[in-house]
Amino acid sequence: MPRPILVTGGAGYVGSHACKALARAGYLPVTFDSLVTGWRDAVKFGPFEEGDLADRARLDEVFAKWRPEAVMHFAALSLVGDAMRDPGRYWRANVLSSLNLIEAAVAADCRQFIFSSTCAVYGDQDGVVLNEDTAAQPINAYGKSKYAIEQMLGDFAASHGLRPVIFRYFNVAGADPDGEVGEFHRPETHLIPLMLDAVDGQRPALTVFGTDYPTVDGTCIRDYVHVMDLVDAHVGGLRWLESGGAPRIFCLGSGKGFSVREVIDQAGTVTNRAVPVTYGDRRAGDAVSLVCGSERAMRDLRWTPARSTMKEMIADAWRWHQSGHYDR
Ligand code: UDP
Numbered sequence: 001m002p003r004p005i006l007v008t009g010g011a012g013y014v015g016s017h018a019c020k021a022l023a024r025a026g027y028l029p030v031t032f033d034s035l036v037t038g039w040r041d042a043v044k045f046g047p048f049e050e051g052d053l054a055d056r057a058r059l060d061e062v063f064a065k066w067r068p069e070a071v072m073h074f075a076a077l078s079l080v081g082d083a084m085r086d087p088g089r090y091w092r093a094n095v096l097s098s099l100n101l102i103e104a105a106v107a108a109d110c111r112q113f114i115f116s117s118t119c120a121v122y123g124d125q126d127g128v129v130l131n132e133d134t135a136a137q138p139i140n141a142y143g144k145s146k147y148a149i150e151q152m153l154g155d156f157a158a159s160h161g162l163r164p165v166i167f168r169y170f171n172v173a174g175a176d177p178d179g180e181v182g183e184f185h186r187p188e189t190h191l192i193p194l195m196l197d198a199v200d201g202q203r204p205a206l207t208v209f210g211t212d213y214p215t216v217d218g219t220c221i222r223d224y225v226h227v228m229d230l231v232d233a234h235v236g237g238l239r240w241l242e243s244g245g246a247p248r249i250f251c252l253g254s255g256k257g258f259s260v261r262e263v264i265d266q267a268g269t270v271t272n273r274a275v276p277v278t279y280g281d282r283r284a285g286d287a288v289s290l291v292c293g294s295e296r297a298m299r300d301l302r303w304t305p306a307r308s309t310m311k312e313m314i315a316d317a318w319r320w321h322q323s324g325h326y327d328r
Contacts, residue, residue, distance in 0.1 A: 009075030011038025053097035063108035087141035170253030182320030210282035236301035253292025
Protein backbone atom coordinates (compact mmCIF):
# COMPACT_ATOMS: atom_id res chain seq x y z
CA MET A 1 0.00 0.00 0.00
CA PRO A 2 1.52 3.38 -1.00
CA ARG A 3 2.11 5.70 1.94
CA PRO A 4 -0.66 8.28 2.39
CA ILE A 5 0.12 11.99 2.31
CA LEU A 6 -2.68 14.42 3.22
CA VAL A 7 -2.84 17.14 0.56
CA THR A 8 -4.99 20.11 1.53
CA GLY A 9 -6.07 22.04 -1.53
CA GLY A 10 -5.38 18.99 -3.68
CA ALA A 11 -8.21 20.04 -6.02
CA GLY A 12 -6.52 23.37 -6.76
CA TYR A 13 -3.84 24.38 -9.23
CA VAL A 14 -0.59 23.61 -7.40
CA GLY A 15 -2.17 20.94 -5.17
CA SER A 16 -3.44 18.87 -8.10
CA HIS A 17 -0.01 18.90 -9.74
CA ALA A 18 1.53 17.92 -6.39
CA CYS A 19 -0.85 14.95 -6.19
CA LYS A 20 0.34 13.80 -9.60
CA ALA A 21 4.00 14.12 -8.55
CA LEU A 22 3.33 12.26 -5.30
CA ALA A 23 1.51 9.42 -7.06
CA ARG A 24 4.39 9.12 -9.52
CA ALA A 25 6.84 8.98 -6.64
CA GLY A 26 4.92 6.06 -5.10
CA TYR A 27 2.82 7.86 -2.45
CA LEU A 28 -0.96 7.96 -2.02
CA PRO A 29 -2.09 11.60 -2.21
CA VAL A 30 -5.28 12.02 -0.16
CA THR A 31 -6.91 15.28 -1.21
CA PHE A 32 -8.70 17.32 1.45
CA ASP A 33 -10.52 20.20 -0.22
CA SER A 34 -13.66 22.26 0.37
CA LEU A 35 -14.18 22.77 -3.41
CA VAL A 36 -14.81 26.46 -2.75
CA THR A 37 -12.08 27.31 -5.26
CA GLY A 38 -10.94 23.77 -6.15
CA TRP A 39 -12.36 21.34 -8.72
CA ARG A 40 -13.57 17.79 -8.09
CA ASP A 41 -12.41 16.94 -11.64
CA ALA A 42 -8.85 17.86 -10.71
CA VAL A 43 -8.65 15.03 -8.13
CA LYS A 44 -7.26 12.24 -10.32
CA PHE A 45 -4.39 10.63 -8.50
CA GLY A 46 -5.79 9.43 -5.17
CA PRO A 47 -8.82 9.50 -2.88
CA PHE A 48 -10.88 12.60 -2.18
CA GLU A 49 -12.12 13.82 1.20
CA GLU A 50 -14.36 16.84 1.01
CA GLY A 51 -14.12 19.14 3.99
CA ASP A 52 -13.32 22.54 5.35
CA LEU A 53 -10.18 23.16 7.39
CA ALA A 54 -12.31 25.14 9.83
CA ASP A 55 -14.01 21.85 10.78
CA ARG A 56 -11.71 20.22 13.34
CA ALA A 57 -13.94 17.14 13.83
CA ARG A 58 -13.81 16.43 10.08
CA LEU A 59 -10.03 16.84 10.07
CA ASP A 60 -9.66 14.43 13.01
CA GLU A 61 -11.83 11.91 11.16
CA VAL A 62 -9.66 12.13 8.03
CA PHE A 63 -6.39 11.84 9.97
CA ALA A 64 -7.79 8.77 11.80
CA LYS A 65 -8.97 7.16 8.56
CA TRP A 66 -5.80 7.60 6.49
CA ARG A 67 -3.04 7.95 9.12
CA PRO A 68 -0.96 10.11 6.74
CA GLU A 69 2.80 10.23 7.09
CA ALA A 70 2.93 13.88 6.18
CA VAL A 71 0.77 16.87 5.35
CA MET A 72 1.22 19.06 2.29
CA HIS A 73 -0.75 22.19 3.00
CA PHE A 74 -1.74 24.08 -0.15
CA ALA A 75 -5.29 25.17 0.72
CA ALA A 76 -5.47 28.94 1.07
CA LEU A 77 -6.87 32.12 -0.32
CA SER A 78 -4.12 33.62 -2.43
CA LEU A 79 -5.17 36.80 -4.22
CA VAL A 80 -3.45 40.03 -3.28
CA GLY A 81 -6.33 42.19 -4.58
CA ASP A 82 -8.95 40.32 -2.52
CA ALA A 83 -6.73 40.43 0.55
CA MET A 84 -6.52 44.23 0.24
CA ARG A 85 -10.32 44.49 0.02
CA ASP A 86 -11.22 41.94 2.71
CA PRO A 87 -8.31 41.22 5.08
CA GLY A 88 -10.52 39.54 7.70
CA ARG A 89 -11.40 36.81 5.25
CA TYR A 90 -7.69 36.15 4.67
CA TRP A 91 -6.79 36.01 8.34
CA ARG A 92 -9.68 33.62 9.02
CA ALA A 93 -9.29 31.36 5.98
CA ASN A 94 -5.52 31.18 6.05
CA VAL A 95 -4.38 31.61 9.64
CA LEU A 96 -7.22 30.12 11.71
CA SER A 97 -7.69 27.19 9.32
CA SER A 98 -3.97 26.46 9.34
CA LEU A 99 -3.90 26.50 13.14
CA ASN A 100 -6.72 23.94 13.13
CA LEU A 101 -4.81 21.76 10.67
CA ILE A 102 -1.52 21.99 12.57
CA GLU A 103 -3.24 21.06 15.84
CA ALA A 104 -5.05 18.16 14.20
CA ALA A 105 -1.77 16.93 12.68
CA VAL A 106 0.05 17.06 16.01
CA ALA A 107 -2.86 15.32 17.77
CA ALA A 108 -2.67 12.55 15.13
CA ASP A 109 1.12 12.31 15.58
CA CYS A 110 1.71 13.37 11.98
CA ARG A 111 4.71 15.67 12.31
CA GLN A 112 6.10 16.02 8.79
CA PHE A 113 4.49 19.18 7.49
CA ILE A 114 5.11 20.86 4.14
CA PHE A 115 3.68 24.34 3.79
CA SER A 116 3.09 26.53 0.71
CA SER A 117 4.22 29.98 1.59
CA THR A 118 4.91 32.84 -0.77
CA CYS A 119 7.33 35.50 -1.92
CA ALA A 120 4.60 37.93 -0.78
CA VAL A 121 6.20 37.63 2.69
CA TYR A 122 9.00 39.88 1.36
CA GLY A 123 6.84 42.85 0.46
CA ASP A 124 8.53 45.45 -1.70
CA GLN A 125 12.33 45.18 -1.62
CA ASP A 126 13.23 46.38 -5.06
CA GLY A 127 16.58 45.51 -6.57
CA VAL A 128 17.28 42.67 -4.16
CA VAL A 129 17.41 38.98 -5.07
CA LEU A 130 15.25 37.46 -2.37
CA ASN A 131 16.28 34.33 -0.53
CA GLU A 132 15.81 32.63 2.82
CA ASP A 133 18.13 35.15 4.53
CA THR A 134 16.13 38.17 3.36
CA ALA A 135 13.98 39.68 6.13
CA ALA A 136 10.24 39.22 5.70
CA GLN A 137 8.32 42.52 5.42
CA PRO A 138 4.88 41.66 3.99
CA ILE A 139 2.85 44.59 2.66
CA ASN A 140 -0.56 43.00 2.22
CA ALA A 141 -2.89 40.76 4.24
CA TYR A 142 -2.12 37.79 2.00
CA GLY A 143 1.63 37.96 2.66
CA LYS A 144 1.05 38.74 6.33
CA SER A 145 -1.30 35.78 6.79
CA LYS A 146 1.23 33.40 5.19
CA TYR A 147 4.04 34.82 7.30
CA ALA A 148 1.91 34.35 10.44
CA ILE A 149 1.49 30.67 9.54
CA GLU A 150 5.26 30.32 9.11
CA GLN A 151 5.68 31.75 12.62
CA MET A 152 3.06 29.37 13.98
CA LEU A 153 4.85 26.40 12.43
CA GLY A 154 8.04 27.52 14.15
CA ASP A 155 6.29 27.56 17.53
CA PHE A 156 4.84 24.08 17.01
CA ALA A 157 8.28 22.84 15.92
CA ALA A 158 9.79 24.17 19.14
CA SER A 159 7.05 22.90 21.47
CA HIS A 160 5.54 19.83 19.79
CA GLY A 161 8.29 18.39 17.61
CA LEU A 162 6.54 19.38 14.37
CA ARG A 163 8.97 19.19 11.42
CA PRO A 164 7.95 21.84 8.91
CA VAL A 165 9.40 22.48 5.49
CA ILE A 166 8.27 25.87 4.22
CA PHE A 167 8.37 26.67 0.52
CA ARG A 168 8.18 30.32 -0.47
CA TYR A 169 6.91 30.27 -4.04
CA PHE A 170 7.44 32.98 -6.55
CA ASN A 171 4.96 33.14 -9.49
CA VAL A 172 3.79 29.69 -10.43
CA ALA A 173 3.00 29.14 -14.11
CA GLY A 174 2.57 26.43 -16.75
CA ALA A 175 0.68 23.17 -16.57
CA ASP A 176 1.17 19.41 -16.61
CA PRO A 177 2.60 18.72 -20.10
CA ASP A 178 0.43 15.55 -20.28
CA GLY A 179 -2.67 17.76 -20.01
CA GLU A 180 -4.18 15.84 -17.07
CA VAL A 181 -4.31 18.91 -14.81
CA GLY A 182 -3.72 22.62 -15.30
CA GLU A 183 -4.43 26.11 -14.04
CA PHE A 184 -8.14 26.93 -13.91
CA HIS A 185 -9.54 29.63 -11.66
CA ARG A 186 -13.01 31.13 -11.75
CA PRO A 187 -12.78 34.07 -11.75
CA GLU A 188 -9.28 34.13 -13.26
CA THR A 189 -6.92 36.82 -11.96
CA HIS A 190 -3.44 35.60 -12.94
CA LEU A 191 -1.37 37.12 -15.68
CA ILE A 192 -0.63 34.19 -17.99
CA PRO A 193 -4.11 32.58 -18.13
CA LEU A 194 -5.70 36.02 -18.55
CA MET A 195 -3.30 36.76 -21.38
CA LEU A 196 -4.15 33.46 -23.08
CA ASP A 197 -7.88 34.24 -22.68
CA ALA A 198 -7.22 37.49 -24.53
CA VAL A 199 -5.19 35.70 -27.23
CA ASP A 200 -8.05 33.36 -28.11
CA GLY A 201 -10.81 35.94 -27.78
CA GLN A 202 -12.35 34.77 -24.48
CA ARG A 203 -11.85 38.29 -23.16
CA PRO A 204 -11.33 41.49 -25.10
CA ALA A 205 -7.84 42.34 -23.80
CA LEU A 206 -5.35 41.92 -21.01
CA THR A 207 -5.09 45.01 -18.80
CA VAL A 208 -1.51 45.73 -17.76
CA PHE A 209 -1.56 46.95 -14.15
CA GLY A 210 0.75 49.94 -14.11
CA THR A 211 3.30 51.21 -16.61
CA ASP A 212 5.12 53.70 -14.38
CA TYR A 213 7.06 51.34 -12.12
CA PRO A 214 10.82 52.00 -11.82
CA THR A 215 11.75 49.03 -14.04
CA VAL A 216 13.23 48.66 -17.54
CA ASP A 217 9.88 49.12 -19.27
CA GLY A 218 7.68 50.47 -16.46
CA THR A 219 5.87 47.19 -15.71
CA CYS A 220 6.28 44.92 -12.67
CA ILE A 221 8.92 42.23 -12.59
CA ARG A 222 8.18 38.73 -11.34
CA ASP A 223 10.06 35.44 -11.20
CA TYR A 224 7.99 32.67 -12.82
CA VAL A 225 8.51 29.01 -11.92
CA HIS A 226 7.00 26.02 -13.72
CA VAL A 227 4.39 24.21 -11.63
CA MET A 228 6.02 20.84 -12.46
CA ASP A 229 9.37 22.05 -11.09
CA LEU A 230 7.62 23.43 -8.04
CA VAL A 231 5.91 20.16 -7.17
CA ASP A 232 9.14 18.23 -7.74
CA ALA A 233 10.62 20.37 -4.97
CA HIS A 234 7.75 19.28 -2.70
CA VAL A 235 8.55 15.62 -3.24
CA GLY A 236 12.18 16.59 -2.54
CA GLY A 237 11.04 18.31 0.67
CA LEU A 238 9.22 15.19 1.77
CA ARG A 239 12.31 13.09 1.16
CA TRP A 240 14.37 15.66 3.04
CA LEU A 241 12.13 15.19 6.09
CA GLU A 242 12.04 11.40 5.70
CA SER A 243 15.82 11.27 5.74
CA GLY A 244 15.93 13.25 8.99
CA GLY A 245 16.41 16.75 7.52
CA ALA A 246 15.84 19.69 9.85
CA PRO A 247 12.90 22.08 9.57
CA ARG A 248 13.80 24.55 6.85
CA ILE A 249 12.59 27.33 4.58
CA PHE A 250 13.26 27.09 0.84
CA CYS A 251 12.64 29.75 -1.81
CA LEU A 252 11.48 28.40 -5.16
CA GLY A 253 11.86 30.44 -8.33
CA SER A 254 13.74 30.39 -11.60
CA GLY A 255 16.20 33.08 -10.53
CA LYS A 256 15.24 35.27 -13.48
CA GLY A 257 12.85 38.24 -13.49
CA PHE A 258 10.44 39.00 -16.34
CA SER A 259 8.51 42.24 -16.75
CA VAL A 260 4.81 42.03 -17.63
CA ARG A 261 5.68 43.36 -21.09
CA GLU A 262 8.32 40.66 -21.58
CA VAL A 263 5.79 37.96 -20.67
CA ILE A 264 3.34 39.44 -23.18
CA ASP A 265 6.01 39.43 -25.90
CA GLN A 266 6.83 35.79 -25.20
CA ALA A 267 3.14 34.84 -25.31
CA GLY A 268 2.90 36.45 -28.76
CA THR A 269 5.89 34.42 -29.95
CA VAL A 270 4.78 31.09 -28.45
CA THR A 271 1.17 31.30 -29.62
CA ASN A 272 2.07 33.04 -32.87
CA ARG A 273 -0.85 35.37 -32.30
CA ALA A 274 -1.31 38.97 -31.24
CA VAL A 275 -1.96 39.61 -27.53
CA PRO A 276 -4.63 42.33 -27.20
CA VAL A 277 -3.51 44.67 -24.41
CA THR A 278 -4.84 47.76 -22.65
CA TYR A 279 -3.02 49.78 -20.03
CA GLY A 280 -4.44 50.50 -16.60
CA ASP A 281 -3.50 51.75 -13.15
CA ARG A 282 -1.29 49.97 -10.69
CA ARG A 283 -2.98 47.21 -8.67
CA ALA A 284 -2.93 47.95 -4.93
CA GLY A 285 -0.57 45.71 -2.98
CA ASP A 286 1.73 44.83 -5.91
CA ALA A 287 5.49 44.90 -5.30
CA VAL A 288 7.72 46.39 -8.01
CA SER A 289 10.02 43.41 -8.43
CA LEU A 290 10.22 39.92 -6.92
CA VAL A 291 13.16 37.77 -8.01
CA CYS A 292 14.25 34.62 -6.23
CA GLY A 293 17.53 33.05 -5.19
CA SER A 294 16.93 29.27 -4.96
CA GLU A 295 20.47 28.13 -4.17
CA ARG A 296 19.41 26.48 -0.90
CA ALA A 297 16.81 24.26 -2.60
CA MET A 298 19.29 23.45 -5.34
CA ARG A 299 21.90 22.43 -2.77
CA ASP A 300 19.81 20.63 -0.11
CA LEU A 301 17.06 19.14 -2.27
CA ARG A 302 19.17 18.79 -5.42
CA TRP A 303 16.44 20.76 -7.12
CA THR A 304 16.75 22.27 -10.59
CA PRO A 305 14.04 24.47 -12.11
CA ALA A 306 14.66 22.68 -15.41
CA ARG A 307 11.32 23.46 -17.05
CA SER A 308 11.09 27.05 -15.84
CA THR A 309 11.85 28.89 -19.07
CA MET A 310 9.19 31.42 -20.04
CA LYS A 311 8.81 29.70 -23.39
CA GLU A 312 8.07 26.29 -21.88
CA MET A 313 5.75 27.68 -19.19
CA ILE A 314 3.67 29.57 -21.74
CA ALA A 315 3.69 26.66 -24.21
CA ASP A 316 2.39 24.24 -21.52
CA ALA A 317 -0.17 26.77 -20.28
CA TRP A 318 -1.32 27.36 -23.88
CA ARG A 319 -1.72 23.65 -24.60
CA TRP A 320 -3.82 23.26 -21.43
CA HIS A 321 -5.73 26.45 -22.18
CA GLN A 322 -6.81 25.11 -25.56
CA SER A 323 -7.89 21.69 -24.38
CA GLY A 324 -8.36 21.47 -20.65
CA HIS A 325 -10.96 22.69 -18.20
CA TYR A 326 -12.84 21.39 -15.19
CA ASP A 327 -16.42 21.13 -14.12
CA ARG A 328 -17.31 20.83 -10.48
N1 UDP B 1 -0.89 41.62 -13.92
C1 UDP B 1 -1.35 42.50 -14.89
N2 UDP B 1 -2.62 42.34 -15.37
C2 UDP B 1 -3.45 41.35 -14.92
C3 UDP B 1 -2.98 40.44 -13.95
C4 UDP B 1 -1.68 40.61 -13.47
O1 UDP B 1 -0.63 43.41 -15.32
O2 UDP B 1 -4.60 41.29 -15.38
C5 UDP B 1 0.49 41.77 -13.39
C6 UDP B 1 0.52 42.01 -11.90
O3 UDP B 1 0.45 43.40 -11.60
C7 UDP B 1 1.87 41.41 -11.52
C8 UDP B 1 2.05 40.27 -12.53
O4 UDP B 1 1.16 40.56 -13.60
O5 UDP B 1 2.92 42.33 -11.74
C9 UDP B 1 1.71 38.90 -11.97
O6 UDP B 1 0.43 38.98 -11.36
P1 UDP B 1 -0.40 37.68 -10.94
O7 UDP B 1 -1.75 38.16 -10.47
O8 UDP B 1 -0.36 36.69 -12.03
O9 UDP B 1 0.42 37.06 -9.72
P2 UDP B 1 0.91 37.71 -8.32
O10 UDP B 1 2.22 38.40 -8.64
O11 UDP B 1 -0.16 38.64 -7.82
O12 UDP B 1 1.08 36.52 -7.45
